[in-house]
Amino acid sequence: MGDVGDYFRDLKPFLKENRRKARDSAYERIKAFFIRNGVELEEGNNTLIFRTSQGTVAYYPPSQRMQHKNEWKTCSPTYCMNYVRKLRGLTNDH
Numbered sequence: 190m191g192d193v194g195d196y197f198r199d200l201k202p203f204l205k206e207n208r209r210k211a212r213d214s215a216y217e218r219i220k221a222f223f224i225r226n227g228v229e230l231e232e233g234n235n236t237l238i239f240r241t242s243q244g245t246v247a248y249y250p251p252s253q254r255m256q257h258k259n260e261w262k263t264c265s266p267t268y269c270m271n272y273v274r275k276l277r278g279l280t281n282d283h
Contacts, residue, residue: 212251219250219266228270241276 216235223230223237231238239246247256248269255262255269257276264272 216250219248222266223270226270228273239273241273242278243276246273246276 212235220230220232220237228239231240233247235249235251237248237250239248244258246269248266249255250266253263253265255264255272257272262268
C-alpha cells in the first residue's frame with residue numbers, strides 16, 4: 190500500500206504542471222479568439238476584462254464564467270463575445 194502512495198506523490202508535480210500548461214494554453218487560445226474577432230479587452234490574472242458603456246464584463250476562462258455587474262453566467266467564449274458586442278452596440282454584421 191505504501192508503494193502506491195509513493196508513486197502518486199512522485200507523480201503529483203508532473204500532473205500539476207500538466208494542468209497548469211493546459212490552463213495557460215486554453216487562456217491564450219480564448220484570448221486569441223477574442224482578438225481575432227475584433228473585441229478589445231484587458232487582461233487580469235486568468236481574467237479577460239471588457240469595458241463597455243453599460244459596465245464592465247469579466248470572463249474567467251478556467252471556469253468559463255462571466256460576470257456583468259452582479260450577474261454571473263456559465264457560458265462559452267462565443268456567447269461572451271456576442272454579449273460584449275451587444276453591450277457595445279456592435280453587431281455581428283461587419
